[in-house]
Amino acid sequence: MVVGEFVQKRQLIIVGGGPGGYNAAIRAAQLGLEVTLIEKDDLGGVCLNTGCIPSKALTHAAAQYAAMPHLKEMGIQTEATRFEWPLFIKYQKKTVAGLQKGVEALFKANKIEVIKGTATFMSENRIGVDSGHHYEMYQYENALVATGAKPVMPPGISRAEGKIIYAEELRNLNRVPGHLVVCGSDYIAIETAMAFRNLGAHVSLICSDDTFGLDESIARELQRIYKKAKIKLFKNAEVLEAEAGMDAVAITLQSDKEKVTVDADVLVFTDQYRPNTNELGLEFIKVHMDDEGYILVNEYGETSVPEVYAAGDCTIGMRLASKAIKQGKVAAEHIAGLSSAYSLALVPHVIHSTPPIATVGLTEKEAREQGFEIKTGQFAMGGNGFASLSGQKEGLAKMVIDAKTDLLLGVHMMGAGAAEMISTGTLALEMAAREEDLSYPVYAHPSLSETWLEAVEQATGRAIHLPPSRKKETATS
Structure with missing residues (x-):
């Protein structure tokens, strides 16, 4: 040298x-x-x-x-x-x-x-x-x-070329696996599982946290979609052993219900770095x-x-x-000498799954844990006109709002357009928007963004495309 x-x-x-x-x-x-x-x-x-x-x-x-x-x-x-x-x-x-x-x-x-x-x-x-x-x-x-x-691989698990791999090695496969097992509780696991299921693979997902860090309403909807897509979900689980053979990978895992062994063409790990x-x-x-x-x-x-x-x-x-x-x-x-700084308090998280998921701010659980008295509003994508005509009716929009001040605390969405619309939610949170700031503007029709308006209005019992609540709003002069 x-x-x-x-x-x-x-x-x-x-x-x-x-x-x-x-x-x-x-x-x-x-x-x-x-x-x-x-x-x-x-x-x-x-x-x-x-x-x-x-x-x-x-x-x-x-x-x-x-x-x-x-x-x-x-x-x-x-x-x-x-x-x-x-x-x-x-x-x-x-x-x-x-x-x-x-x-x-x-x-x-x-x-x-x-x-x-x-x-x-x-x-x-x-x-x-x-x-x-x-x-x-x-x-x-x-x-x-x-x-x-x-x-990195979990303790006790060894990587095997084309069999036991990391997510970034999926591009090296020579075909869509017959059975893909995904192990992870992050956004990569969510994306990988649904992508390969859409391509025809049988998919099993092993996760240590079945909420994937998402708001509880989004997590429940995700689990419903996985069940509909016939993705096998092993909740609160971990891989104990994985052995790659000539034709398959033998995986022993412990879930919250049982200890089982499953065979797969490929086992991919996504969330340990x-x-x-x-x-x-x-x-x-x-x-x-x-x-x-x-x-x-x-x-x-x-x-x-x-x-x-x-x-x-x-x-x-x-x-x-x-x-x-x-x-x-x-x-x-x-x-360079400029007065510049950043904050990671309001970083949008986007998951390019089917349907996509996007979230920013506090979840309902986090808001309650921080002492907020909250109100929430949510609206299913199936009630949105544009989502219906485009065949993208899965998912929902949810708003978490401070009940005392009407300040917006969190925006959570699963559905078409989520990745693009979450920037509006981030901006609203950065500017300390209140409920009226989101409900006052005129929303384009038909558009996916109308799900946000309906979610905000549902928090105050004013959503048009939802059945009326038991307690009706009274007009005052």
Whole structure:
């Protein structure tokens, strides 16, 4: 290996080219900083290359395929409809490649230096970069760590190629499995289970928390939809053993009811991760981390070392690209001297299942636990005109409201349009909207957004498309 002779100085060095890293790099460049980004793999990180984009391509394709019976019902005949996995994988790779070229073009346009290699922090504001055949040392004024996290198997379970895998390895399968067992209680588990069921696989879902962290009304509706779709749900369960054979995986699990053994073509784990921080050398520069290796940061993205920042899945908190993007941008702005900060109090969670789920703010349970006296309103998607005509009648919209002040506390939705409409809910919560702020505007008709109006009005007994409550409202002058 050739070692560079001199320490090279850089203004801002970013380690990791995922959503947090590349957004920070571009924002910093916009603000006039000279930026160097170190990435050992491809720009875009897990999200673009093996996570968010490939998985959402899958859920989108599966949803389109599942919608074919409705198209026939409307008179659109597709006699030879079938799903071809190899062609889908080609489409998936094409989509990823196109987006990756877009990121590379943005880096070039913003004059961001990209160095391929593995970075290690040293003392005195230095980072060493090993490119395999060459080693260079860099000295930075500021640094941002955005190295993400990697999936891990539960204790006692060993990965087996094509048999016992992580969610990001689903794209490497050569066909849709006959029986897929999904183990996880996160949004990836929900998406994966329904996507492969839509594509014709038999699906079993093993979850340690059958609410999946969702509001209780949404969780009940999700379980109803799983039952209707014939997805076998093992509640409050864990995998005890998993052995991959030539033809199948033998899985022993303990649920809240029984200990059973099931056979599957593929077993996929979705919700156990470890931050990519243990080989960065952060202990040399005394960056504070928790016991699992997640980096502690403040509202500016600063670590315990003033000139070192962090963003994304390597920091404490939810594993969401949206979190990483916000943290990365704020860190870049703070480094550039702007008054910029972020809060993770109102981060929307979106699940691209069928139907999609989106939530922001407090669940009904959380609101009660925090001492709020609440009122709730909800409206089923089946009562919405546009949902009915488009054949997307599954799901509901729910509002959680402070009964004393009428302040909106949480917005929860399962159904068509949820992923797009949740931004309105986030904005309403950020602006401390009250019930009247959501019920006053004129809503387009017919539209999916009318479910929100009906949910808000149901909280006060004014919903038009619901049976009347026992206590009728009295008009006053």
